[in-house]
Amino acid sequence: MSGGKTISLEFFPPREEAARDKLAQAARELVARRPAYVSVTYGAGGSTRSGTADTVELMQSLGMDTAPHLSCIGSSRAELLEILDGYRAQGIRRIVALRGDLPSGMGRYPGEVHYANELVSLIREHSGDWFHIEVAAYPEVHPQAAGAAKDLDHFVGKVEAGANGAITQYFFNADSYFDFVDRVRARGVDIPIVPGIMPITNHKQLARFSKMCGAEIPRWLEWRLMDFGEDRASLRAFGADFVADLSQRLLDQGAPGLHFYTLNNAEATLAVWDKLNVG
Numbered sequence: 001m002s003g004g005k006t007i008s009l010e011f012f013p014p015r016e017e018a019a020r021d022k023l024a025q026a027a028r029e030l031v032a033r034r035p036a037y038v039s040v041t042y043g044a045g046g047s048t049r050s051g052t053a054d055t056v057e058l059m060q061s062l063g064m065d066t067a068p069h070l071s072c073i074g075s076s077r078a079e080l081l082e083i084l085d086g087y088r089a090q091g092i093r094r095i096v097a098l099r100g101d102l103p104s105g106m107g108r109y110p111g112e113v114h115y116a117n118e119l120v121s122l123i124r125e126h127s128g129d130w131f132h133i134e135v136a137a138y139p140e141v142h143p144q145a146a147g148a149a150k151d152l153d154h155f156v157g158k159v160e161a162g163a164n165g166a167i168t169q170y171f172f173n174a175d176s177y178f179d180f181v182d183r184v185r186a187r188g189v190d191i192p193i194v195p196g197i198m199p200i201t202n203h204k205q206l207a208r209f210s211k212m213c214g215a216e217i218p219r220w221l222e223w224r225l226m227d228f229g230e231d232r233a234s235l236r237a238f239g240a241d242f243v244a245d246l247s248q249r250l251l252d253q254g255a256p257g258l259h260f261y262t263l264n265n266a267e268a269t270l271a272v273w274d275k276l277n278v279g
């Protein structure tokens, strides 16, 4: 962290032994760079409950201020409160509060808390101001939203329920972020809105993620990435330059920090981070 701009990092709980070793190695490398905090994702319906807990413990053992994600869809209130109490007992002071998406095959039990604003309210009712709460923001509009205006209303609802900050879905068009921030500020919301940054290392994987989460890959960028074909090294070098330029522009024009989706890969995040002037 420097110059008042925060760099935070997101990790996900690994499923297999080899992936656990890779995560531990990546976490050690990245934590040495002193991010402001790290966050750990959580599968809706509790699908990664023990994996998230193990990964949170790993991050805490490395001395990191750790923010577990908590998604409410598919869980009962009792289960959510039990998780919150567990985090409080562990000294966790930060949570990323989400609705989540139920993984396929988990049935259709919607749970008792249906949207992220309800989760934020539940956390505030149950735990007061113990947790600093981050919520998700969508500069390019959430894919299931009824419209951009409705989505903005729902975002504002999460802030009114007690969110302290927001992290955006990743995007490759800086104007979508600035437009979103302007519209949020016009509603009187002044919490920090930190851009989520996705390093580009693998075209097919990026295209798949982007389709799922509603992030647009601009047409010219898609063509450039396609041209690299199997030449992964050149794609990674181009991707690091592109994402670093985007990140620098965001910081220079007022973003309060950056939140890297590390995908448990230190090299991809550092390839961007090392090019930035965050001072």
Ligand code: FAD
Pocket: 040, 041, 042, 043, 044, 069, 070, 071, 096, 097, 098, 099, 100, 101, 114, 115, 116, 117, 135, 136, 137, 142, 143, 144, 145, 146, 150, 151, 152, 154, 158, 167, 168, 169, 170, 196
């Ligand atoms: P919400 O804010 O509840 O919004 C979901 C949709 O419902 C939107 O279309 C919104 O407009 C609409 N809506 C909201 N409130 C209402 C209401 N009261 N009435 C009617 N409609 C409403 N997913 C995971 O499963 N685990 C994770 O760890 C995880 N981490 C993430 C981290 C970040 C930074 C981001 C940006 C996303 C993350 N996601 C994660 C994905 C996220 O869970 C999905 O995008 C999910 O579809 C929406 O979650 P949300 O918290 O934004 O939902």
